Amino acid sequence: MGVASANTYIHRESVIHDWSPRLKLISLGLLMFAFATVQQLALVPWMLGLAALLYGLSRLPVSFLRQRLSYPGLFILAVVLLLPLTVGETVVAQWGWLALREEGLRATGLIVGRFLSILTLGFILLGTTPFLTLLGAMRSLGLPTLLADMTLLSYRYLFEIAAMLATMQQAMRLRGFGHSHQRWLRVNRHTMQQLAMLTGNLLIRSYEQSERVYKAMRLRGYGQSRQVAPTPTITSPLSLHNWALTGAVLVAAAGLVLAEMRLA
Amino acid sequence: MMMESVSTGLNPVAVAQGWQSTAIAASALSFGYPDQPEVLREVTLTVQEGDRVGIIGHNGCGKTTLFMLLCGVLTPVSGDIHLFGEPLTPGQFRPEVALLFQDPDDQLFSASVRDDIAFGPQNMGFDPAEVDARVTQAADMAGIAHLLDRTPHHLSGGEKQMVAIAGLLAMTPQIILYDEPTASLDLRTRRRLIRFLQNSTETILISSHDLEFVLEVCDRVILIDEGHIIADGCPRAIMGNQALMEAHGLEKPHSLIPHVERHHGE
Amino acid sequence: MMMESVSTGLNPVAVAQGWQSTAIAASALSFGYPDQPEVLREVTLTVQEGDRVGIIGHNGCGKTTLFMLLCGVLTPVSGDIHLFGEPLTPGQFRPEVALLFQDPDDQLFSASVRDDIAFGPQNMGFDPAEVDARVTQAADMAGIAHLLDRTPHHLSGGEKQMVAIAGLLAMTPQIILYDEPTASLDLRTRRRLIRFLQNSTETILISSHDLEFVLEVCDRVILIDEGHIIADGCPRAIMGNQALMEAHGLEKPHSLIPHVERHHGE
Amino acid sequence: MHIPDGILPAQVCAAGYAVTGVATWYSLRQINRRPDPAAEVPKASLLTAAFFVASSIYIPVPPASVHLILNGLLGVVLGYFAFPAILIGLFFQALVIGHGGLTTLGVNATMMGVPALLAYHIFQTRNILGKMLPEPTRTGVFAFLGGSLGLGIAALIFLALIVFNIPAELNAGAEQAAVLTLSVGHIPLAIVEGVFTAMLVLFLRRVKPELLEG
Numbered sequence A: 001m002g003v004a005s006a007n008t009y010i011h012r013e014s015v016i017h018d019w020s021p022r023l024k025l026i027s028l029g030l031l032m033f034a035f036a037t038v039q040q041l042a043l044v045p046w047m048l049g050l051a052a053l054l055y056g057l058s059r060l061p062v063s064f065l066r067q068r069l070s071y072p073g074l075f076i077l078a079v080v081l082l083l084p085l086t087v088g089e090t091v092v093a094q095w096g097w098l099a100l101r102e103e104g105l106r107a108t109g110l111i112v113g114r115f116l117s118i119l120t121l122g123f124i125l126l127g128t129t130p131f132l133t134l135l136g137a138m139r140s141l142g143l144p145t146l147l148a149d150m151t152l153l154s155y156r157y158l159f160e161i162a163a164m165l166a167t168m169q170q171a172m173r174l175r176g177f178g179h180s181h182q183r184w185l186r187v188n189r190h191t192m193q194q195l196a197m198l199t200g201n202l203l204i205r206s207y208e209q210s211e212r213v214y215k216a217m218r219l220r221g222y223g224q225s226r227q228v229a230p231t232p233t234i235t236s237p238l239s240l241h242n243w244a245l246t247g248a249v250l251v252a253a254a255g256l257v258l259a260e261m262r263l264a
Numbered sequence B, C: 001m002m003m004e005s006v007s008t009g010l011n012p013v014a015v016a017q018g019w020q021s022t023a024i025a026a027s028a029l030s031f032g033y034p035d036q037p038e039v040l041r042e043v044t045l046t047v048q049e050g051d052r053v054g055i056i057g058h059n060g061c062g063k064t065t066l067f068m069l070l071c072g073v074l075t076p077v078s079g080d081i082h083l084f085g086e087p088l089t090p091g092q093f094r095p096e097v098a099l100l101f102q103d104p105d106d107q108l109f110s111a112s113v114r115d116d117i118a119f120g121p122q123n124m125g126f127d128p129a130e131v132d133a134r135v136t137q138a139a140d141m142a143g144i145a146h147l148l149d150r151t152p153h154h155l156s157g158g159e160k161q162m163v164a165i166a167g168l169l170a171m172t173p174q175i176i177l178y179d180e181p182t183a184s185l186d187l188r189t190r191r192r193l194i195r196f197l198q199n200s201t202e203t204i205l206i207s208s209h210d211l212e213f214v215l216e217v218c219d220r221v222i223l224i225d226e227g228h229i230i231a232d233g234c235p236r237a238i239m240g241n242q243a244l245m246e247a248h249g250l251e252k253p254h255s256l257i258p259h260v261e262r263h264h265g266e
Numbered sequence D: 001m002h003i004p005d006g007i008l009p010a011q012v013c014a015a016g017y018a019v020t021g022v023a024t025w026y027s028l029r030q031i032n033r034r035p036d037p038a039a040e041v042p043k044a045s046l047l048t049a050a051f052f053v054a055s056s057i058y059i060p061v062p063p064a065s066v067h068l069i070l071n072g073l074l075g076v077v078l079g080y081f082a083f084p085a086i087l088i089g090l091f092f093q094a095l096v097i098g099h100g101g102l103t104t105l106g107v108n109a110t111m112m113g114v115p116a117l118l119a120y121h122i123f124q125t126r127n128i129l130g131k132m133l134p135e136p137t138r139t140g141v142f143a144f145l146g147g148s149l150g151l152g153i154a155a156l157i158f159l160a161l162i163v164f165n166i167p168a169e170l171n172a173g174a175e176q177a178a179v180l181t182l183s184v185g186h187i188p189l190a191i192v193e194g195v196f197t198a199m200l201v202l203f204l205r206r207v208k209p210e211l212l213e214g
């Protein structure tokens, strides 16, 4: 798992980068939902176009998106491979028992279209907003403090714990773990026991560290007269382009939903 | 038992008046972890403002435990602690005392160095401008101003240590407890830390196995064993006393041993 | 560059024949982490069977990286490694080489000390009787036979270190790589480890910032900086060379400095 | 086992967020009733990170491997913190590796988190329902139940969502067959997950029993 590469923020000069994080979160979030409502194949090009337009505006490198799309997920892969062959009556092409069906193709087009455009919006959001700023925006929109605190702390220790696991796995391999021969389609009890211990140690070490972290936090006033916690929202005055962008995206979202209702 | 009271305090008032206030006064402190024999037994300890005290003793003698008691994280079974004359209630937040943990990763819990240094001042209720000012000042003092926008996780060990120290300094504590600050630092970073501590003006307590380090920084040493203070006084006198050191599982530091060419290895 | 080949190997055959086999032969090793400048550049290194080699250098100079390469955890960008004449394939399990991690917690994962020491021999496919025999023998050698039924988690730092060593010994490796074995050990435990290492017969490599320790245990020292081997040879000659040490961010150990009474403090 | 963006209609995504909102609110309310909720935040956070990392451990079943979901275990160890923990873990997954999705975050959190809460309650009843069992067996059995039901129920929700939401035109026979195969296919997975959870909980019980008190 590419935990180590979690820093998704890419610094660029663009209107999307300058967009107020709160408005960006709300607008892109609503647009994603509008994309999710699309059921008409005719709207898919519009949706992909919108996503591409916003991606272009964000000036993020294409490689960034390509890298992330290379994990399409087994599920989407299954959809692409299975639906066109199994769903529907209208056969478009036939090779022996294999038949390409129209309804399946349509369903696939819809699902993949929505998937790509929503994912692109997600990566625009993450690529143009540093994680901490995003969290600040979510908090100012009413995310409970406890959730925000937990997210921040887990994020901080994620990489450390991942490194801890990697080191422990190396130590195990150096002592011969995983080198014994295993029979096919069998779960080796001994191996499973050792993996359970590995996981257990990971939990115990994290727990023990959390106790020390808590002490350190208390000593620096955590849980006292709790001040408003750090909200690194950028307090630049909301410029015209901020509102224009927000307005345009919201109009596009509403337009899609209306078109969907008309066509349905 | 030896006792000495040479002052290195830089508090100008105290120096001018030839008088020092008591920073820490602990009397008859006892503590044990649940289901275990007592770690500290009736420990009495007075530290004057501006003192630099080294705490030495073998693994598990109770140095970290003593520090946890002195900053109110643990509650003593009996005895009491006064900081600057005011009694310490365990669990209560006392910004005048700060603790540097042995592992800086325990202490750097924010996602950026700046946020981490700001954590203490924010909890103390300062307004944002004051918080910023404190962050800048503390980072300058610790020499890590260039790291402010980095993520703590990606720093080197020595850098983490200095960021953790800046996080404490931003709260302007009067007493700082350093728990094994040199473990796994390289010699260059260790040297930098020695300079930093030699120039600091707070009352400091340092627990360490690095006796050369204690010798360079502290003007008083306390040797702990079996829950008691065994010796308390001049570092050179205590650490130079081979019989005393060996009786308590320690060794005389090399720089206090008259040099003789010895043969190493077999 | 200095080179010496005094042997402390206790391998009777080798001693009788006045001949030593080559334990590690690495040639033109280069390695860099992704997106970073190279950590090691064209490092060539030969270690004879029975040698005790200290690896020194400032934080981040690549000591741990070198160890990871030598035991096949990391794959070099270029160059190759032979252990006892056989090429090392990264990822392959080579029971003749063992690595002590800096933090023993990385290495202890079982619910009892006994199970933990048995972990290696079990994976090597020995039958239960042989595993037991190896556990007992390794525990005796490391002096922790009394801890066999304890939980590794509840041991002190020094005890954990010795249990981790026993876990390696039970696999009867011929080469052991010790990564900073003395960090945060107290002086008593450190002394015990020195004795233990002085009596061990394996080929050992020790990476450490504790130069006094290296001086007592090793008969050869390698100084690394900027990805190169800067010096290789007699510990007293290299570490006693103040100009060399300071040029690479280190300090001459106290025991090699002629003793003069110095004044400490400000 | 994540539902990616683009599969589910907006109404279902919105419903997922609604259920997630309620479950989070309920969990936070239970958490805030404790004597010192702030004290548990670091513990829950670091364990969240640890669980997220641990879900990359896989069990080799040559020639393939089984990834663990660990949602039952999360419930057993974290109690009411399990739901926020899963929500955060899934958020990271969407963020870091693009698994799952942002519109389906609510649905996925419901799918994993509600069974986790159930697993917690199952495990908590071990001292009432499991009285006749001797001690290590009792903990083991209830951990197994928590782990396997946690995964099993999540898998059922997953299948139900997929079946009701994709192929409107799929003929009934094929649909039943597919669902049956998939459900049966998940039984061995639930057993592996349960056994793993039991082994892990027994290890924790021996080495660090405090972790099971949550």
Ligand SMILES: Nc1ncnc2c1ncn2[C@@H]1O[C@H](COP(=O)(O)OP(=O)(O)OP(=O)(O)O)[C@@H](O)[C@H]1O
Residues within 6 Å of the ligand: B033, B034, B036, B039, B057, B058, B059, B060, B061, B062, B063, B064, B065, B066, C156, C157, C186
């Ligand atoms: N949380 C704990 N629960 C139970 N026992 C503990 C705990 N922490 C420490 N101890 C025990 O208390 C004793 C004193 O521990 P302490 O950490 O204060 O020693 P120390 O002097 O700081 O040692 P070191 O030099 O290794 O840091 C040790 O025997 C240790 O095993």
Ligand SMILES: Nc1ncnc2c1ncn2[C@@H]1O[C@H](COP(=O)(O)OP(=O)(O)OP(=O)(O)O)[C@@H](O)[C@H]1O
Residues within 6 Å of the ligand: B157, B186, C033, C034, C036, C039, C057, C058, C059, C060, C061, C062, C063, C064, C065, C066
């Ligand atoms: N996993 C990693 N990814 C990227 N860079 C790394 C990684 N591990 C180490 N490095 C970098 O490689 C360099 C060498 O690291 P290494 O751990 O080998 O140093 P070291 O000599 O063992 O230092 P120390 O004395 O602090 O243990 C350092 O600059 C370090 O930042």
Ligand SMILES: [Mg+2]
Residues within 6 Å of the ligand: B063, B064, B065, B179
């Ligand atoms: Mg300690």
Ligand SMILES: [Mg+2]
Residues within 6 Å of the ligand: C063, C064, C065, C179
């Ligand atoms: Mg290292």
